[in-house]
Amino acid sequence: MEITRLCANALSELQNKKPLVHNITNYVTVHDCANIILAIGGSPVMADDLHEVEDMVSISSALVINMGTLNTRTVESMIAAGKRANELGIPVIFDPVGVGATPYRNATAKKIMDEVKLAVVRGNMSEIKSLSGMAVQSKGVDSVADETDGATVARAFARNTGIVAAITGKTDVISDGGRVCLINNGHSLLSGVTGTGCMASALVGTFCGAVPDYLIAATAGVMCMGLSGELAEKTLSETEGIGTFRVKLFDQISRLNEETIMKEGKITLA
Amino acid sequence: MEITRLCANALSELQNKKPLVHNITNYVTVHDCANIILAIGGSPVMADDLHEVEDMVSISSALVINMGTLNTRTVESMIAAGKRANELGIPVIFDPVGVGATPYRNATAKKIMDEVKLAVVRGNMSEIKSLSGMAVQSKGVDSVADETDGATVARAFARNTGIVAAITGKTDVISDGGRVCLINNGHSLLSGVTGTGCMASALVGTFCGAVPDYLIAATAGVMCMGLSGELAEKTLSETEGIGTFRVKLFDQISRLNEETIMKEGKITLA
Amino acid sequence: MEITRLCANALSELQNKKPLVHNITNYVTVHDCANIILAIGGSPVMADDLHEVEDMVSISSALVINMGTLNTRTVESMIAAGKRANELGIPVIFDPVGVGATPYRNATAKKIMDEVKLAVVRGNMSEIKSLSGMAVQSKGVDSVADETDGATVARAFARNTGIVAAITGKTDVISDGGRVCLINNGHSLLSGVTGTGCMASALVGTFCGAVPDYLIAATAGVMCMGLSGELAEKTLSETEGIGTFRVKLFDQISRLNEETIMKEGKITLA
Numbered sequence: 001m002e003i004t005r006l007c008a009n010a011l012s013e014l015q016n017k018k019p020l021v022h023n024i025t026n027y028v029t030v031h032d033c034a035n036i037i038l039a040i041g042g043s044p045v046m047a048d049d050l051h052e053v054e055d056m057v058s059i060s061s062a063l064v065i066n067m068g069t070l071n072t073r074t075v076e077s078m079i080a081a082g083k084r085a086n087e088l089g090i091p092v093i094f095d096p097v098g099v100g101a102t103p104y105r106n107a108t109a110k111k112i113m114d115e116v117k118l119a120v121v122r123g124n125m126s127e128i129k130s131l132s133g134m135a136v137q138s139k140g141v142d143s144v145a146d147e148t149d150g151a152t153v154a155r156a157f158a159r160n161t162g163i164v165a166a167i168t169g170k171t172d173v174i175s176d177g178g179r180v181c182l183i184n185n186g187h188s189l190l191s192g193v194t195g196t197g198c199m200a201s202a203l204v205g206t207f208c209g210a211v212p213d214y215l216i217a218a219t220a221g222v223m224c225m226g227l228s229g230e231l232a233e234k235t236l237s238e239t240e241g242i243g244t245f246r247v248k249l250f251d252q253i254s255r256l257n258e259e260t261i262m263k264e265g266k267i268t269l270a
Numbered sequence: 271m272e273i274t275r276l277c278a279n280a281l282s283e284l285q286n287k288k289p290l291v292h293n294i295t296n297y298v299t300v301h302d303c304a305n306i307i308l309a310i311g312g313s314p315v316m317a318d319d320l321h322e323v324e325d326m327v328s329i330s331s332a333l334v335i336n337m338g339t340l341n342t343r344t345v346e347s348m349i350a351a352g353k354r355a356n357e358l359g360i361p362v363i364f365d366p367v368g369v370g371a372t373p374y375r376n377a378t379a380k381k382i383m384d385e386v387k388l389a390v391v392r393g394n395m396s397e398i399k400s401l402s403g404m405a406v407q408s409k410g411v412d413s414v415a416d417e418t419d420g421a422t423v424a425r426a427f428a429r430n431t432g433i434v435a436a437i438t439g440k441t442d443v444i445s446d447g448g449r450v451c452l453i454n455n456g457h458s459l460l461s462g463v464t465g466t467g468c469m470a471s472a473l474v475g476t477f478c479g480a481v482p483d484y485l486i487a488a489t490a491g492v493m494c495m496g497l498s499g500e501l502a503e504k505t506l507s508e509t510e511g512i513g514t515f516r517v518k519l520f521d522q523i524s525r526l527n528e529e530t531i532m533k534e535g536k537i538t539l540a
Numbered sequence: 541m542e543i544t545r546l547c548a549n550a551l552s553e554l555q556n557k558k559p560l561v562h563n564i565t566n567y568v569t570v571h572d573c574a575n576i577i578l579a580i581g582g583s584p585v586m587a588d589d590l591h592e593v594e595d596m597v598s599i600s601s602a603l604v605i606n607m608g609t610l611n612t613r614t615v616e617s618m619i620a621a622g623k624r625a626n627e628l629g630i631p632v633i634f635d636p637v638g639v640g641a642t643p644y645r646n647a648t649a650k651k652i653m654d655e656v657k658l659a660v661v662r663g664n665m666s667e668i669k670s671l672s673g674m675a676v677q678s679k680g681v682d683s684v685a686d687e688t689d690g691a692t693v694a695r696a697f698a699r700n701t702g703i704v705a706a707i708t709g710k711t712d713v714i715s716d717g718g719r720v721c722l723i724n725n726g727h728s729l730l731s732g733v734t735g736t737g738c739m740a741s742a743l744v745g746t747f748c749g750a751v752p753d754y755l756i757a758a759t760a761g762v763m764c765m766g767l768s769g770e771l772a773e774k775t776l777s778e779t780e781g782i783g784t785f786r787v788k789l790f791d792q793i794s795r796l797n798e799e800t801i802m803k804e805g806k807i808t809l810a
Contacts, residue, residue: 027297027570027586028571029574030298031302031571034465038462039462039511039512045371047372048339049339049341049342049374052340052373052374055372055373056371069589071591098585101595104589104591105592192794193575194571194584195574239775240791241579241790241794242578242579243786243790243793244788248514250516251510251511253511254513255511301571301572304735305733305734309781309782309783316609317609319610322642325643326641516783517784517787518784520781520782521783521784522781523783524782
């Protein structure tokens, strides 16, 4: 089946299943992540205490780990929840926010990669390259540090790690090591809103909670984010700015359906 | 006096008194809770460290405890602040978010119920039933586990515990064990926004900080939430969605007055 | 050069430099602070764990410390990040939210003032007076406790401490001990939105990350907040309320430019 059709179908599956998505995330964008999971048709739950994360993930359909404002307490919870998710076959999505910026972020990302089997990693080019560097160090695989082609980086990362790579940028690139999807939806205004990366990861998690093919789930999640930004910008008037854009972004997410995806989705296989 | 009139008066009392409301709450919806307390006419303060919660609650007119993202540190603060509020006669409102979902939530809710004298509990049917089950276990009262009638559950809970029960749902039910208020305001879009339950609890807390009859305070708080959702939806255009709905919800809260409550409030005594 | 022109130039410098601003702040308004830093043209980063704050501040152009929801863990991080910033000559902006309300807040504010060399303190009159009282105690300087004139309080605070004082209120007053700037932009609706103080501090931090004269940076930051509120209110219709006002506030921040500041800025030297 054609890739855009698979993504459109994925949205309907998500909306039928209404997956419960467990998020262990940062306190900057957590509210937007909860709202976007609701807006697309899922059900969010946020819980990060070690006393309950294993229980909470057990009743969820996906786990999203986001290390935006990591600390010792929550990193421990992320690992515990991730391991429990692995035992139960629940997909774990990882957003390595800011990896590369500090040694603590690097060590934490490495620890999560080492101890939890991830389904999808969603990050920007710099973040995915940082993670690739860790894989190079620990597995002796070829380095992609100098590589500028997203498809090459994503495919190599996925092959080396067995994790679907979702690199967001002007063109988004998603790969499971074999297939590579390129997405050309989106708008530059999205970079003026905090948390659009976190929200994309939350959407990917919601799709992963409904669709067993994580390449499709990741592609659909990233595409829905970009497409909503694109559609939101089209309805923005001359006198409006970033505040209204953010509101309309959520409007568009909540209005997405198969038809819009089929008509407006710009996904190709590389 | 007629119940709707009592709620309308309660709003004016709140707006005159501008009660300071101390919230120990979750980091997902905390921002909306602060904004809704301001929008209705109160004054929010958020503080959750054990070093200061007793001091902070002492200068407040109500305390709202919300266990949405509970952890060891904040649970201790909730108990300490609750006990100090009890000593000073300051009403404590409890939102048992997600009780029933994990053993840790159950244990925490039970601990709070055991150690703090609560004025109002605000939750959905499932949450109030979970708390009822705890009361059944610890006090040997009759179980309402199989009961589907909100009025019966709310009245039994209030009688068994001495706490005003506020069960929100399609029809909201509030009871102090004697009186039962039914509210038929609201709109299904409210369930598409994260934190409408938390916000309802925050409103209840704000009314409790101004009005000594907690049945009336709880009814007024829950009704203001539903009514604002209902009015917000009426102004939504065809091309808008959940983002704009959320903005208009706050618009309506900030515009509420006695006249609107008298005209649009749908409260009856069961 | 005229003061309004200096502020207008500061905005262009900020937008060219796009300073990275490290925030250690509260979980109530953190999301708005991140969004407002982006909207004005900066780049926000939030990180509060002791394992990484010194690394994070080292790559930043300014550090904003906000004690809105302080706790033992984050206070330690604030001090460590502040000291590192001092070593590197990176300006530290302090928002002493609620100082005066509890002994813990007073002790924390004093600790921060004692251990970190601050560039700017941004607070309301009551907060700045509380800090002044601490300076009186520890340095034996003259008390301003009974003073009602903002210019006198701000100038005395700045002289006694060597920190630029930014007192926000109906008229905002900024002083470095010598110069005193008065700002008459703003609108009363701003007090109906949570976090406008925190956002003003975040803007001040962003300007400090781009402009070496912290009096000008603080004046520009506070003025941009007030001016955006003023412009937002002008576009509000009869049927709208505080929700829409908040959205339009961000619209205006993202649309600010030199021309608007020159035309609408109401800054005078006292």
